[in-house]
Amino acid sequence: MRLCLTCRHMAPAGAPFCGHCGRSFGGRLCSQWHLSPPSARYCVHCRRTALSDPTSFIPLGWVGPGITVLMFIIAATGIWRVAGRPVEAMAVHLLRIGIVLFIFSLFLPPPVRSGLHRTAVASIGFLGKMAGRLIVFAARWMIAQIKAKP
Numbered sequence: 602m603r604l605c606l607t608c609r610h611m612a613p614a615g616a617p618f619c620g621h622c623g624r625s626f627g628g629r630l631c632s633q634w635h636l637s638p639p640s641a642r643y644c645v646h647c648r649r650t651a652l653s654d655p656t657s658f659i660p661l662g663w664v665g666p667g668i669t670v671l672m673f674i675i676a677a678t679g680i681w682r683v684a685g686r687p688v689e690a691m692a693v694h695l696l697r698i699g700i701v702l703f704i705f706s707l708f709l710p711p712p713v714r715s716g717l718h719r720t721a722v723a724s725i726g727f728l729g730k731m732a733g734r735l736i737v738f739a740a741r742w743m744i745a746q747i748k749a750k751p
Contacts, residue, residue: 603616604658605619611712618630629641630653631646631649637652672698672702
């Protein structure tokens with residue numbers, strides 16, 4: 602993935618230009634797709650003067666593996682600290698992970714951030730449904746225990 606520094610939108614790694622603003626990555630392109638330096642006034646291969654506007658970009662191929670390694674480290678330290686402790690300690694650790702993820706999401710490009718937001722909202726909704734079902738199950742079990750006593 603590439604982050605266009607002109608419009609702050611993402612593009613695939615091999616794309617020659619930004620799909621949002623139309624500027625070319627790493628140089629100027631002519632109509633024959635020849636790549637020229639960003640400061641060129643004409644194509645160095647075919648001498649055409651109609652060139653695209655250049656833009657700089659940041660390669661983001663490291664983001665996915667980097668976040669994966671970081672989350673593994675956070676989870677491993679959390680499991681090591683929480684092992685043998687009550688559920689409250691696990692809840693506090695999950696809250697810490699959520700805060701760290703929120704802080705990291707502030708530095709991500711808008712398309713990645715919105716995808717992460719949708720995933721987080723779906724996860725919270727799923728956890729809410731599971732908690733509701735657990736509460737209903739516990740209530741039914743307690744009622745059954747009360748009725749079973751003579």
